[in-house]
């Protein structure tokens with residue numbers, strides 16, 4: 699991988715006004731997003747709000763139907779998708795899982811497993827892993843090819859609360875050790891908050907964005923989370939006050955129709971709610 703020190707701050711991927719349209723409807727529209735080397739960007743939003751669509755567009759799995767996506771030349775991406783198809787009837791060791799997409803020296807496999815804290819599980823059958831161990835194995839698999847950009851679609855599935863914290867700390871350690879950029883999807887802002895640089899809230903479009911600190915400092919956050927605010931226990935659930943129509947326009951709270959919602963602003967102080 700390129701030296702983090704030399705290329706620190708380099709923009710790895712940038713989306714400008716990107717939109718994806720399928721079956722006559724915009725899945726996401728007007729998305730502006732950038733991930734720089736050494737930065738952790740977290741996408742949050744309700745189910746079906748376009749988070750996976752956005753990351754797939756960012757890394758080139760999906761082409762945008764409008765707008766632009768630019769990736770740094772020669773960008774290496776490590777992608778852990780939301781769903782992994784494993785044929786559980788076939789024996790598959792962690793080591794083989796790591797090599798499914800191509801040969802790798804044993805030492806590199808071992809180093810990646812060490813980096814995610816499961817060096818002892820190289821020979822273990824994937825079927826026997828716990829939820830947290832499986833997520834770590836997937837992370838090792840993405841890391842082993844030394845990506846510039848690590849993309850993780852809900853990395854804590856099947857992981858309990860303390861395991862979630864450990865995994866997010868691991869993700870931050872990886873960023874610190876390798877200097878890669880990280881684009882993360884999470885439902886768990888309460889846990890990810892301390893580990894992320896920028897939070898982008900999606901609901902078919904970018905509703906708001908900001909540093910986790912700006913969320914913490916916002917009066918709405920204090921009002922809503924009170925005593926829990928100190929524990930950084932918060933869920934970032936918007937009261938979305940407008941509806942996206944199939945043609946890409948929006949119906950505002952007062953019933954009027956607008957071309958865009960105009961909600962993409964740089965403060966995370968919209969109304970948030972506890973789960």
Ligand SMILES: Nc1ncnc2c1ncn2[C@@H]1O[C@H](COP(=O)(O)OP(=O)(O)OP(=O)(O)O)[C@@H](O)[C@H]1O
Pocket residue numbers: 720721725743744745746747748749750751752780
């Ligand atoms: N190829 C497709 N054709 C039509 N609709 C699609 C297609 N892919 C995704 N969708 C729809 O687009 C919307 C956004 O999906 P996406 O998977 O990006 O959401 P998400 O925010 O990642 O959701 P979740 O939190 O549930 O994982 C959903 O309503 C989904 O059903």
